Amino acid sequence: MSTLTKPEAAGTPAGAGDAFLSVRDLRVRFRTEDGIVKAVNELNFDLEAGKTLGIVGESGSGKSVSNLAVMGLHNPRNTTIEGSIKLEGQELIGLPQRDLEKLRGNKMAMIFQDSLAALSPYYTIGRQIAEPFMKHTGANKKEGRERAIEMLAKVGIPQPDKRVDSYPHEFSGGMRQRAMIAMSLVCNPKLLIADEPTTALDVTVQAQIVDLLKDLQQEFGTSIIFITHDLGVIREIADDVLVMYAGRAVERGTMREILKTPQHPYGWGLLSSIPRINASVDIPLRPIPGSPPSLLNPPSGCAFNPRCEFREQVTGDKCRTERPALEEANGHLSACHLTPAQKQSILTEQILPRLSS
Template sequence: MAFLSVRDLKVHFPTVDGIVKATDGLSFDLEKGKTLGIVGESGSGKSVSSSAILGLHRKTSAMVSGEILLDGTDLLKLSDEQMRRRRGKDVAMIFQDPLSAMHPYYTVGNQVAEAYRVHHNVSKKVAKARAVEMLDRVGIPQPDRRVDDYPHQFSGGMRQRAMIAMGLINNPSLLIADEPTTALDVTVQAQILDLLQDLQKEFESAVIIITHDLGVIAEMADDVLVMYAGRAVEYGSGNEILTHPEMPYTWGLLSSVPDVTGDTEARLIPIPGNPPSLLNPPSGCAFHPRCAHRDKVPGDLCVTTLPELAPGTRTETHLKRCHLANPDVVYEQEILPEIAPELVEEKQA
């Protein structure tokens, strides 16, 4: 059994207008020491599903069902107190916006040390020393002095490092990083990613990284989960997903990435339309209103029938949710010449 095994996870939010199905039947596995990248547009259910792993939907109106097995224990069946003891110790999260995630009235050191004291019966002095040690480990200069600064006195990159220190201070076996490089310049992004990889090797943590940046996925992820409208639409190894994607939505994400080595006058190829409402999602395949390839599927199958997440054409472990019979052929003949013409030229040569 995988270290983390999520099975048929559903997170639904009742509203006056109906049920918002933020996550609807999500399943995936993650081994210890490995990294799972979760990608998709805003509103696809990435952060909601990860928050469910931490039990952050407890005592809210959210209706959560399914299984979240962490090292064999179903987190959804734990009491609030049992979950509180695991949160931050066995499973931790680096939140998307460290400025809003950290309390402005308390020093950075106080907040990092608190995360340690919650799970260890130690004095404030010992906890502060541990906080200084972790701030030093994540590359904060002069940590013994900066430990007494407030969040607003840190730069964006330093706040992100402090959030990483808080997440790793208890050596968690599972770390969830929600957009850890958002709003950071490329130099700081590279430093943050290198730091996460180094610390993962040291602690042998399983890591879930949620991001819109496919470059981050290419660098860090062993496996990739592509989400759309609360469901997994493609799932497999990072190499397979990025080099031989078989779902039109994944093609759209790859086509939307600018090629820094290509024609500077070339226009991006965006995905037409907008993400669907999770209150009233489209029938059948949720992506069909925006899909340019639905005419290749016979009849109204895309509109009437939700495709299963089934093995693709290349490997049994590469799963895709699509009715296209030969997605690999379509990708090679139509998509690849648009997003990577140099690869097509190499093959032809």
């Protein structure tokens, strides 16, 4: 076996880059007073080097939890993490804290949603940016400061040599988010996890940040995991998209496949419920009925079944009794009991006319 696989892997250098980050069968459980929260279940995904993976989902769908698991940021006392997370072949689950610390901020870094809460109000921006650099490279304070100024200039903050001594409260929201990006990129990480980095920002600043991330990705070849609930932002930045619902992946494919030919009722619902800036205004929006399920006690079978409008089309009561597997249907992966033919006809006859009207 090994003799067969090895030449294959060596023969395709692109194939080796494929599995830059590979997550297999990831499960995250939290023990709480109310019971065990199954936050992430059987999650699989790959991220190629230099590409961007967008993760979409509602709050509580497990998108942040799975990425905090990649970073090893969960409290081990009440969390169990199972499965495998491999970063360039190195297994991250079960890695001792000391080794994780060497990776965090160095090889992988994270940008958080609320920049005011994620930056310390007590230290200057420059010091916070220089800290991971000094720790990981052993640079001294002067070099750290120079590097911080360089990074601030790179993320487009005017007068970086002056602003390096400012405190986070002296920055506006967009500038703080830039400073966070500078902090995360200071050691040239290979993996950048951006957890809703633009959600708290205005549209014009959001556009700036998305452009900045794209430019920096081209410059450094960073792989990005971009978590958001905004499909418009996904369109701007993502190569591949993973749609999550109730702790599971329900759909996975390229950006174009997910946004143009979604194959899961949840994806259809999401696309139909957002108002388009050029759509007719007289037609009421089509919301997804109900609300996201509790992860303490998720619905049996397909977790989306209480909110699904196509449940009747599945023969038997499969949606309520059997969990659909993530399988290929019409070009990309989706987890739904509808047959590929049914999906295609629903998509072309009901969903696409709805979107174009």
